[in-house]
Amino acid sequence: MHTGEGRILIDMGYSHLVPEAEFARFGGHWAGWSPEYGMYHLQGANGERWATAISGTQMLNDIPCNTWDCVAIGYDLAAIGGNALTSASLAGALSSGGLTLTGIAAGTTINQTATAAGLAHTYRGLGTGKASGMDALVVSVTAVLNPFPFVGTVSGFVQLVYDLADPLIPGG
Structure with a gap:
């Protein structure tokens, strides 16, 4: 779900929503990365795409080819x-x-x-x-x-x- 600030909250399957930064770190954790880094790439049913990378506290979601x-x-x-x-x-x-x-x-x-x-x-x-x-x-x-x-x-x-x-x- 998108928030009013344009951010994404994701249902992790256990009845609460997490900010996209936490979701990205969750993906990085399963890839064996340091908790400081993370990323994800999602594609919706209609072809819309979301991709974000995190390094420390910086969100790197302005990937040019997403725009x-x-x-x-x-x-x-x-x-x-x-x-x-x-x-x-x-x-x-x-x-x-x-x-x-x-x-x-x-x-x-x-x-x-x-x-x-x-x-x-x-x-x-x-x-x-x-x-x-x-x-x-x-x-x-x-x-x-x-x-x-x-x-x-x-x-x-x-x-x-x-x-x-x-x-x-x-x-x-």
Whole structure:
């Protein structure tokens, strides 16, 4: 059960609730750790997850990937990098008069692979309730713009900013 302060109280099976710090230490005890340390990872029936680690008196429950979709952000960064490589290779070709085909081919391959993986990841999340219709719209528009050098790099950055801001937007 969640408290008004956003903390978790857990029923240990013998009719009283314990604070999550005590529950985490209980898990650490059974793992053979010092009572100073503990952690747990729970998953709810609808896919929600809670994870906490304790070191002394400090709760380490702000695990970034519990807030942000680290997989989607990784795909964003890979797509941006691929598109930037393609764009830079084309820009170099314009100034030198020659094409740097290796850079163009590698950048395009990286970009398109990351874009396809990002689309699949988001639509899989849409099916399981971990992604919203807005997530699907943003990734779809980005996927349409991503193949175009320069424009794709900008759209990739917009996608990245959206993925970073999405968990901070109420109802997002």
